[in-house]
Amino acid sequence: MTLQTNRPPLTIRLCGPRGFCAGVDRAIQIVVLALKRYGAPVYVRHEIVHNRYVVEGLEAKGAIFVEELNEIPAEHRQQPVVFSAHGVPKSVPEDAASRNLFYLDATCPLVSKVHKQAMRHQRLGRHVILIGHAGHPEVIGTMGQLPEGTVSLVETVEDAEAYQPVDPDNLGFVTQTTLSVDDTAGVIAKLNERFPNLTAPSADSICYATTNRQEAVKAAAPGCDLFIVVGAPNSSNSKRLVEVALRAGATRSLLVQRAAEIDWAEIGEIGTLGISAGASAPEVIVDEIIEAFRERFDAKVELAITAEENEHFLVNRELRDVELTREDMAWVNG
Template sequence: MPKPPLTLRLCGPRGFCAGVDRAIQIVVLALKEHGAPVYVRHEIVHNRYVVEGLEAKGAIFVKELHEIPPEHHAQPVIFSAHGVPKSVPEDAELRKLFYLDATCPLVSKVHKQAMRHQRLGRHVVLIGHAGHPEVIGTMGQLPEGSVSLVETVEDAAVYMPPDPDNLGFVTQTTLSVDDTKGVILKLMERFPNLTAPAADSICYATTNRQEAVKQAAPGCDAFLIVGAPNSSNSRRLVEVALKAGAKQSVLVQRAYEIDWETMRGVRTVGISAGASAPEVIVNEIIEAFRERFDATVELADTVEETENFLVSRELRHVPLTTADMAFVNGD
């Protein structure tokens, strides 16, 4: 029987952002320069495919620094792209570990914005999700008690600061742009003297991916977001697709997770990928649809991203092969 026709509306930009690309490069370059093992505190980015690929190359992922055996203290340990509290590099120095910081420069910018608020005598309001590594890292830049976490508009409506006239806010970089606006508006309504950061905290990649999904979602019978369940920016894309008009939207890590029963009768399917999801998985999912449908790919591009973040100075002299670059780029 002939395959049913299907339009795959492929969003762009999608997938790896400059911060993720830089973090993966740092691990690959450290392995080339220092040999295995190279230790990484927490997942370098929130994607199992990437983590397992780095493990195959010789990276060892640990939850905390004390898990690194003494005989390997001369080997590099790398901090993830999400950022870490100040206590982590302090602990590394006490243990005489050689560490490399893969924190995304845009997350580091939020750290600096929060510290500036605090230095100028403001209590810091951090808009973000409790327990997310980036939130833990940002709160860990400041003295205990000098920052409060607000997650929702409802939280903002009941938040009671120590000094309502001396407040400054920053946000997690991977939030929903629209939802965050609502939280900020509620805070500003209650605290007119609330000071914004010098620049928007939500990163360009989060904003661009959400805007692309928002434009592509109307008319989609289903929308697939490639990403991990613990990836904040990927989960926000699922929400954005539903709010923008997709009839259903789901998060999948690989093609085998697609529930094909829910794809019966679909004619237009949107596809995007969170900032930690490699392009190779997007291609895998497109091929899975082509096996079942007469699929036509329609590009839904919005802006072209040209951002590039330099890796740590200690690694800039290490060359990358074509195969290395393909892995780093998620191809």
């Protein structure tokens, strides 16, 4: 596209941290490493992370995504199947074992920690309250760690107000890792008000990456004419960032998967733009969107950094001796 000669000025506030968290990075690496070790195809149950760019990039390398294990043809059952970063119910690895499938679990370690906290509550005789969004893969996976009837889902303050447990004095709660920190605090406050003996998890369930990205958006959003969050419509943490930006003072906030989705007539005249990215959005798309604005505006980028992240999660033991090169990940890192 030809640069306009009289482009209007634009300040871009680029949030940090943004984009990939350690759990997402680990999950993608597991699929890439499995392809290198075992060859194509490698099957993946559900989207490995909620991002079409990532999914399509892995498909191009030889990954095949399925919703259920019965979709894997008999002739490929010797090939590995990877479970997504969101976690799966206990029934899924049991099903894999019954089919003699070799599986690699890419569940984020922080999601696994929530599973363990929920199981500890239940083991100690508490009914488990899971604060989260119905139908989200992580919620399905967490509820699937516990026997039927031992966990109740609460989504909102109104749900917390209406909830009627069998034994109000024996309750413990955990949360989905990708929730709005502020919204969740309200739900927990209501539950504590109604059930004073409610037991919290041993550590905060909302993960560091979710909290860090929300704090960066809160810092950058005030005064923004528009705030763009790079992420997928089925990404919980990305949708929460859109909400956080509006609450923090952005005039408008949009969720965008790629630059091609942007309706430039709708963007109109803006002077300050905020940009962040959900935990499953690669940096290459952030760069693509910044470049699209630079083609239309005389843009300068200001960094809005509120934390530094250096977390790293090890991949599965079976893959630790496989060398991962820069070229292996260049498609996703830009």
